[in-house]
Amino acid sequence: MKKTLIRILLSALGFCAIIALWQLAFHLVDNRTKLPSPFSVFEYIKESILSGVLLSAIKGTLMRMFSGYAMGLLFGIPLGVLCARIRIFRDTLGMLALGLQALPSVCWAIPAILWFGTNNSAMIFVVLMGSVWSLLLSTQHGVMNISPIYIRAARTMGSKGLHTWIYVIMPAAFPSIVGGMKQGWAFAWRSLMAAEIVVALPVSKANGLGLQLNYGNDNNDIAQVIGIMIVIVAIGLLVDKILFSPWEKMLRKRWGLDAK
Amino acid sequence: MQSLLNSSHGKVAAELRSVPSSKLVIDKVSKTFTRNGKEFTVLDDINLHIEEGEFVCLVGPSGCGKSTLLNLIAGLDSPTSGTIYTNGNPVYAPGRDRMMMFQEHALFPWLDVLGNVMFGLKLKPNLNDAERREVAKYYIYLVGLERFTHSAIHELSGGMRQRVALARSLAPNPNVLLMDEPFGALDALTRENLYRDLQKIWQQRKKTIVFVTHNIREAVCLGDRVLLFSPNPGKIREDFKIDLPRLRDINNPNLSEVSSVITAALKQHLDAKGVAE
Numbered sequence: 001m002k003k004t005l006i007r008i009l010l011s012a013l014g015f016c017a018i019i020a021l022w023q024l025a026f027h028l029v030d031n032r033t034k035l036p037s038p039f040s041v042f043e044y045i046k047e048s049i050l051s052g053v054l055l056s057a058i059k060g061t062l063m064r065m066f067s068g069y070a071m072g073l074l075f076g077i078p079l080g081v082l083c084a085r086i087r088i089f090r091d092t093l094g095m096l097a098l099g100l101q102a103l104p105s106v107c108w109a110i111p112a113i114l115w116f117g118t119n120n121s122a123m124i125f126v127v128l129m130g131s132v133w134s135l136l137l138s139t140q141h142g143v144m145n146i147s148p149i150y151i152r153a154a155r156t157m158g159s160k161g162l163h164t165w166i167y168v169i170m171p172a173a174f175p176s177i178v179g180g181m182k183q184g185w186a187f188a189w190r191s192l193m194a195a196e197i198v199v200a201l202p203v204s205k206a207n208g209l210g211l212q213l214n215y216g217n218d219n220n221d222i223a224q225v226i227g228i229m230i231v232i233v234a235i236g237l238l239v240d241k242i243l244f245s246p247w248e249k250m251l252r253k254r255w256g257l258d259a260k
Numbered sequence: 261m262q263s264l265l266n267s268s269h270g271k272v273a274a275e276l277r278s279v280p281s282s283k284l285v286i287d288k289v290s291k292t293f294t295r296n297g298k299e300f301t302v303l304d305d306i307n308l309h310i311e312e313g314e315f316v317c318l319v320g321p322s323g324c325g326k327s328t329l330l331n332l333i334a335g336l337d338s339p340t341s342g343t344i345y346t347n348g349n350p351v352y353a354p355g356r357d358r359m360m361m362f363q364e365h366a367l368f369p370w371l372d373v374l375g376n377v378m379f380g381l382k383l384k385p386n387l388n389d390a391e392r393r394e395v396a397k398y399y400i401y402l403v404g405l406e407r408f409t410h411s412a413i414h415e416l417s418g419g420m421r422q423r424v425a426l427a428r429s430l431a432p433n434p435n436v437l438l439m440d441e442p443f444g445a446l447d448a449l450t451r452e453n454l455y456r457d458l459q460k461i462w463q464q465r466k467k468t469i470v471f472v473t474h475n476i477r478e479a480v481c482l483g484d485r486v487l488l489f490s491p492n493p494g495k496i497r498e499d500f501k502i503d504l505p506r507l508r509d510i511n512n513p514n515l516s517e518v519s520s521v522i523t524a525a526l527k528q529h530l531d532a533k534g535v536a537e
């Protein structure tokens with residue numbers, strides 16, 4: 001208890017130091033159009049929260065993120081299982097996934113606009129493309145690499161078929177799947193930001209953090225740009241803590257430190 | 261916990277009081293594997309009768325087909341020719357009447373100790389979850405791990421893991437327990453404790469046990485019979501009856517005497533085959 005308190009205090013102190021350095025840099029650069037003061041960024045964030053703009057942007061962005069990511073889970077995990085099970089899927093879809101995972105998924109923004117128009121669907125599609133391949137591959141990898149002895153042990157205890165899949169194979173593949181979920185989220189988050197900057201510009205209805213970044217650019221308001229960037233980072237951290245930390249904690253508790 | 265056995269409350273007590281075991285008959289069993297397009301016989305015409313509640317140890321050098329035979333009895337693999345019978349019924353597939361314990365503990369890391377012991381029980385009909393939990397707790401107590409009921413597997417020592425694996429195999433109350441070098445990876449002291457406890461549990465639960473090991477002293481310490489295997493092709497060469505009183509201590513000099521006889525026999529068979537160890 002006392003240890004965590006000290007840790008939080010030290011971490012707060014560290015952040016104060018960073019802000020102090022920033023303030024110092026602000027005085028040295030002395031150019032408000034290039035480097036805003038911490039205070040002006042703070043002011044921007046406060047005002048945009050009060051006016052509701054920031055929250056509606058966050059809502060818009062997260063809505064796309066979650067829809068696309070949910071679809072990624074929905075497709076990625078079953079397809080990963082299919083690839084692990086059936087060779088021909090592994091040699092086609094699995095190969096394709098390997099290739100497409102390496103493709104920065106913001107590239108999908110261009111065909112997405114062509115197919116769906118400059119709207120939400122296009123951006124959700126980019127998120128899907130950002131997450132689905134990591135999820136597919138990690139599931140395939142996880143399922144294929146489970147120790148056969150688990151399955152043999154389960155069989156001797158009378159488990160077979162679907163029961164083995166639900167109670168042995170999927171739990172055994174879980175550490176790998178969580179890794180893929182994390183990676184898929186990170187890829188999708190980056191590409192959504194890029195896609196919002198590219199796509200969102202002409203669509204006034206689709207508010208989002210990318211759009212706000214663009215507005216900041218249009219208004220020549222560097223405080224807004226930096227403010228939104230800070231929000232993007234904060235959301236990334238928060239999601240990591242809320243969405244993935246519990247799983248990882250659980251893995252570490254159950255599997256031990258060697259959980260991957 | 262002991263009261264569980266004595267007091268008669270319903271199904272749990274009935275379940276714990278029943279101590280089924282099977283007669284095992286291995287009838288002209290051969291097993292051939294194909295490797296690099298070449299066939300070779302791993303087990304050649306094995307004939308074996310194991311009585312109900314008998315504790316049989318298989319010893320022999322690496323690669324002589326001990327694990328293969330155990331897999332066949334478990335039903336994880338099927339013989340190329342011949343048949344295995346438990347209580348007169350031929351074995352075609354794994355079954356709850358035969359549980360296997362592996363060299364590596366094969367415990368599920370995503371479940372705690374109780375969850376692992378419950379795994380096989382959950383597949384057993386006629387018990388509800390509360391009853392299963394009671395049965396599982398009894399076996400965890402039997403292997404001396406009640407303090408670790410809710411521990412994660414990675415928190416346990418190697419010896420404790422094998423104890424959990426033993427509890428997991430015992431929990432569905434199989435007739436036959438198949439053990440494939442279960443203590444091979446443990447240190448001597450831990451093993452000695454397990455020898456004592458396994459003998460006690462065997463006397464209490466009256467299972468038919470087939471126990472595979474490299475270690476002849478271990479075999480003599482545990483078995484009613486010690487079967488000597490030798491490779492190329494795998495065959496049972498000799499069948500030693502061990503008449504030492506229970507519980508046996510591995511450091512007992514009488515036991516060493518018997519072991520040295522068996523060791524000599526093994527060497528003879530290996531020399532006859534021209535296999536240098």
Ligand SMILES: Nc1ncnc2c1ncn2[C@@H]1O[C@H](COP(=O)(O)OP(=O)(O)OP(=O)(O)O)[C@@H](O)[C@H]1O
Nearest residue numbers: 293294295302321322323324325326327328329474
């Ligand atoms: N699935 C398989 N395919 C091909 N060969 C196999 C297979 N399983 C076992 N073998 C071969 O059969 C032989 C006997 O193997 P087995 O595992 O039964 O030996 P073992 O007596 O248990 O040895 P150890 O004491 O080292 O465990 C070995 O030569 C092994 O290579």
Ligand SMILES: [Mg+2]
Nearest residue numbers: 326327328440
């Ligand atoms: Mg073996």
